[in-house]
Amino acid sequence: MATDKLTTVTGKQLYRILPEVYRTRDSEETGGQEDLARFLDACGELLDRIRATLDQRLADSFPDNPPAGLTCQPWLIPYFAQLLDVRLVSPDEKGRRDEVANAVAWRQRKGTLTVIEQIAEAVGQMEAEVREGWRRTAVSPRIGMPRLPAGALGEEAAFDDFQQHPLWAARHPDLPTATVDFRYPTRAMELSVAAGEFPSNPAAKLTKFAGTSVWWRQVNPHGAPCFPGSFDDVSRRTVDLRTPDWQQGHIHPKRVILHAPPPLGFFSPGLFPVHKGGDMILDGEEEHRLEDLIIDGTLTVKAGTLRLRRCAIRALDVSIPAAALDDPVVKAEECLFEKMAVPGLVRLEYCTVLGNCEAGRLQASDCLFAGKLKLSPGLEKYPHCIRFSRIPPGVLTTLLxxxxxxxxPVFYTFEFDEGGEVVRRTARFGESGCAVLHPATPETIRFGAEDGGEMGAHHGWRYSLLLSAVLDKLKEFLPVGMEAVIVPDLRLHRLPISPCDTD
Structure with missing residues (x-):
């Protein structure tokens, strides 16, 4: 019996270590019946299960996120957290593992920028660039206050050598300048670093831009910011005493600003496959199931029933007559639609409809209807039922x-190149970031689902809960009186400029 016919890993290993004489006698080619091979394969099934149990027992001893291999079972994480006195806040399983695995290291470095950034990236599962509010606050320079050497701040030594020259003295990186120097722009610039090496510049930082890790540094820190309010805006301003949120209250000595890229949602590059050909027609009498698919066209259902899970569909058109309203014609979970028209019963859970939604009978839970909701008048026997959802005002029908x-709702705005001009607007269907809720969205929508999460198609991504968890976790690791604020930053979706001469 050839080893490729064996079904167990251990059975193959046992068969290979047998002397050749026994394998030859057992082979069908020499008149054997392969009884020995089948016996070893049966033993291998039990030994494989024992090996898998031992491997899992070993993995259950470590609550971290290994780069490869088994991880501990999720139900063990709270026990590890109780053992280390860790308060779990992340809604994501990977984030909870990081909370436990890094508990001791974070406590040892409590209050440092490194820990703040690590917590934001681990608990929130997002890239974050941290800025200290006191560094952005305008202060009066003190006469005789010594300055750090320019080389220690990543700049050229010429700033120290020519400090008597007014043009060089005004640009010294350690000078607490409040008025920006309009002669020079300030922004992030990529550093030329060979793969696997570290830059020699002490001001270099490693950040992930659009999924690519890049070394960069700030150039002309006293210059005019190219992108005000972004992570590479280091200009000093007067204290902002307003209550901090995503757009105000950042410039304050007691603030820690976390710049984070807006999520891209369903249309993240390479996340889900796109149906080729645009439109799709389903005319079979069976149950049609679609999962993890993007249809940038019209999905027409002429017969049968439709089951959707994690799909983005531009238009859903069901042409089946509404003969009965007891059984759903369409059932969708965690799906995004631009518009839909279903004459029969449609059952939606964690779905977002950007445009018109027409239904003969609607059952919706934890959904977001951003456009018009056109429902049939309904009957007492077959009423529409909507719960824990956002509905447009003025819906008059038999409705529970x-x-x-x-x-x-408020959706993120992104920058798009239209006709040679950069336009900032809300992402449309098919564009990255479409239908992702902005922090300015009312909390009744961001945390209005039945389980406390956000309504709509991105409920499973837990974007709102992750942001809230980061702020909650940082309260334990910030100095007394310090407050963190998360700022959406579109610049983290674009690479810094290439290295150039900045003199």
Whole structure:
């Protein structure tokens, strides 16, 4: 019996270490019946299970996120957390593992910028660039205050050698300048670093831009910011005493600013496959199932039923007559639609409809209807039922509702190149970031789902809960009186400029 016919790993190993004489006698080619091979394969099944159990027992001893191999079972994480006195806040399993695995290291470095950035990236599962509010606050320079050497701040030694020259003295990197120097722009610039090496510049930072890790540094720190409010805006300003949120209250000595890239949602590059050909027609009488798919066209259902999970569909058109309203024609979970028209019963859970939604009978839970909701008048026997969802105001029909809201959602705006001009607008269907909720969205939508998460198609991504978890976790690791604020930053989706002469 050839080893490729054996079904177990250990059975193959046992068969290979047998002397050749026994394998030859057992082979069918020499008149054997392969009884020995089948016996070893049966033994291998039990030994494989024992080996798998031992491997899992070993993995259960370590609550971290290994780069490869088994991880501990999720139900063990709270026990590890209790053992190390860790308060778990991340809604993501990987984030909870990092909370436990890094608990001791974070406590040893409590209050440092490194820990703040590590917590944001581990708990929030996002890239973050940290800025200290006191460094952005304008202060009066003190006469005789010694300055750090320019080389220690990543700049040329000429700033120290020519400090008597007014043009060089005004640009010294350690000078607490409040007025920006409009002669020079300030922004992030990529550093030329060979793969696997570290830059020699002490001001170099490693950040992930659009999924690519890049070494960069700030050039002309006293210059005019190219992108005000972004992570590479280091200009000093007067103290902002307003309550901090995503757009205000950042410039304050008691603030820590975390710049984070807006999530891209369904249309992250390479996340889900896109149906080729645009439109799709389903005309079979069976149950049609689609999962993890993007259809940038019209999905037409002429017969059968439709089951969707984690799909993004531009238009859903069901042409089946509404003969019965007891069984759903369409069931969708965690899906994004631009518009839909279903004459029969449609059941939605964690879905977002950007445009018009027409339904003969609608059952929706934890959904977000951003456009018009056109429902049939309904009957007492077949009422519409919507719960824990955002519905447009003025929906008049036979409707059963529970804990819904009519407040308007706010979606992220992105930058797009249209006709040679950069335009900032809300992402449309098919564009990265479409239908992702902005922090300015009312909390009744961001945390209005039945389980406390956000309504709509991105409920499973837990974007709002992750941001809230980061702020909650940082309260334990910031100095007394310090407050963290997360700022969405589009610049983290674009690479810094290439190295150039900055003199």
């Amino acid at each position: 509702t529970h804990r819904n809201t009519t407040e308007r």
